[in-house]
Amino acid sequence: xxxxxxxxxxxxxxxxxxxxxxxxxxxxxxxxxxxxxxxxxxxxxxxxxxxxxxxxxxxxxxxxxxxxxxxxxxxxxxxxxxxxxxxxxxxxxxxxxxxxxxxxxxxxxxxxxxxxxxxxxxxxxxxxxxxxxxxxxxxxxxxxxxxxxxxxxxxxxxxxxxxxxxxxxxxxxxxxxxxxxxxxxxxxxxxxxxxxxxxxxxxxxxxxxxxxxxxxxxxxxxxxxxxxxxxxxxxxxxxxxxxxxxxxxxxxxxxxxxxxxxxxxxxxxxxxxxxxxxxxxxxxxxxxxxxxxxxxxxxxxxxxxxxxxxxxxxxxxxxxxxxxxxxxxxxxxxxxxxxxxxxxxxxxxxxxxxxxxx
Numbered sequence: 001x002x003x004x005x006x007x008x009x010x011x012x013x014x015x016x017x018x019x020x021x022x023x024x025x026x027x028x029x030x031x032x033x034x035x036x037x038x039x040x041x042x043x044x045x046x047x048x049x050x051x052x053x054x055x056x057x058x059x060x061x062x063x064x065x066x067x068x069x070x071x072x073x074x075x076x077x078x079x080x081x082x083x084x085x086x087x088x089x090x091x092x093x094x095x096x097x098x099x100x101x102x103x104x105x106x107x108x109x110x111x112x113x114x115x116x117x118x119x120x121x122x123x124x125x126x127x128x129x130x131x132x133x134x135x136x137x138x139x140x141x142x143x144x145x146x147x148x149x150x151x152x153x154x155x156x157x158x159x160x161x162x163x164x165x166x167x168x169x170x171x172x173x174x175x176x177x178x179x180x181x182x183x184x185x186x187x188x189x190x191x192x193x194x195x196x197x198x199x200x201x202x203x204x205x206x207x208x209x210x211x212x213x214x215x216x217x218x219x220x221x222x223x224x225x226x227x228x229x230x231x232x233x234x235x236x237x238x239x240x241x242x243x244x245x246x247x248x249x250x251x252x253x254x255x256x257x258x259x260x261x262x263x264x265x266x267x268x269x270x271x272x273x274x275x276x277x278x279x280x281x282x283x284x285x286x287x288x289x290x291x292x293x294x295x296x297x298x299x300x301x302x303x304x305x306x307x308x309x310x311x312x313x314x315x316x317x318x319x320x321x322x323x324x325x326x327x328x329x330x331x332x333x334x335x336x337x338x339x340x341x342x343x344x345x346x347x348x349x350x351x352x353x354x355x356x357x358x
Contacts, residue, residue: 005125005234007171008112009132011076014161015108017136018143019079019101020048022157025140029150040091042320047095049317051102056309059110060302068118068302069175072111076165079104084158087151110309113289114302118178124242126289127234130282134230137223178302190295191304193350194250195311198288200350201254202315204343205281207323208261211336212274216266222274229278237283246291251351253283258344263337285312319343 023045030036036044063071079101086097116129143160147153188195213222241249259265260276285308292304319340327336 004119004171004174005116005128007168008072008116009129009135010164010168011072011108011112011132012130013132013135013139014165015076015079015101015105016133017138018140018157018161019083019105020052021133021137022140022144023048023098025144026147026150026153026157029147029153033149034091036091044095044098045320046317048098048102048105049313051099051104052106053102053310053313053317055103055106056110056306056313058306059107059309060306063107063111063114063302063306064180068111068115068177069172071107072115073169073172075104075107075111076168077162079108080158080161080165082158083161084155086158087154106309106313110302110305113285113305114178115175117289117293117301117305118176118298124234124238127236127238127241127283127286129234130285131231131233133282134227134233134278137227137230141220141223179299188296188300188304188307191292191308193353194247194288194291195308197250197254197347197349197351198284198308199311199315200343200347201257201284202312203319203322204261204315204340204347205257205284206316206319207336207340207343208277210320211323211327211340212266212270212277215263215334215337216270216273218270222270225271225274226278226281229275229280230282232279233282233286236279237286241283241287241290246287246289246294247351249287250284250291251348253280253287254344254348254351256280257284258341258348261337261341261344263334263341266337267334315343 027036027041031041082097082101082104086094086101089097112129113126116125139160140157143156144153147156209226216222237249237253240252244252256276257280260273260280262273266273288308289305292301292308296304322343323336323339326339327334329335330338
């Protein structure tokens, strides 16, 4: 199981760690070479988030029709080609490709998780899979080391994504398709509060990630510690979630995330704040997935994964806008961090509800 989880973990490492989050590292090159404004930079970020949201909403039907294994590997390799081509063309071209990459990234993320769950993956295995994002966060600065212009930077990301995606094919014969939906099974009523919590978490999480460097400085150190913390998601939160259960585990990990995001900690001890945040932000989906397995029949797991990813993407879409608005009102970046912390606190409330099937 460990081998399968490690191979599948390359999916979120490449589709999210490189395909999504490395945009922040290429952005200064795009602004310098192409004269990209902050408004245009925001639109490109929104395009990727919109693609991710669409992919999450459609993932259950699309992956079920075409096959989870086939779609996971095809989307993973195709998004590498999309990354390589992103630097060639004007703003409309880049916007379209960022939209498409977000769409493919959602298929990779949801598809890989559903395949691992179909194998009966433990909380530890799921933690390893989601922790793959941390691998991408750590790799991205080194893969882009010395890049002087955006076309070459995007080409590097695409080439390395394609090359590093090839080993995942070794997992193909080891995987099986998730069970199809069963008539009369799979009501998502028991997990509705968790979906609300996950959406609020998405808004608070992206608010912190977007503004913490601007608020406290030292982006390289912060993102390195975020990546290191994310790599430890599996060893730390996997066993804990298995011990206490997904629902309680979700509350616990959100509590640590809330404490790590507090602006007084971020401003006085930014390294500790970033490490705690990195250690916990992927633990949320580890606990959430374990809760799905306890509350829903196997036939409903893929649909639950798709809807939860959509709730998360919706939170991500509104989080930076809300945090930025309050930062403007406060006149400093600290206002954005307080907003992110407030959203994470709100996520604790539905996560703490005791769920009952109707």
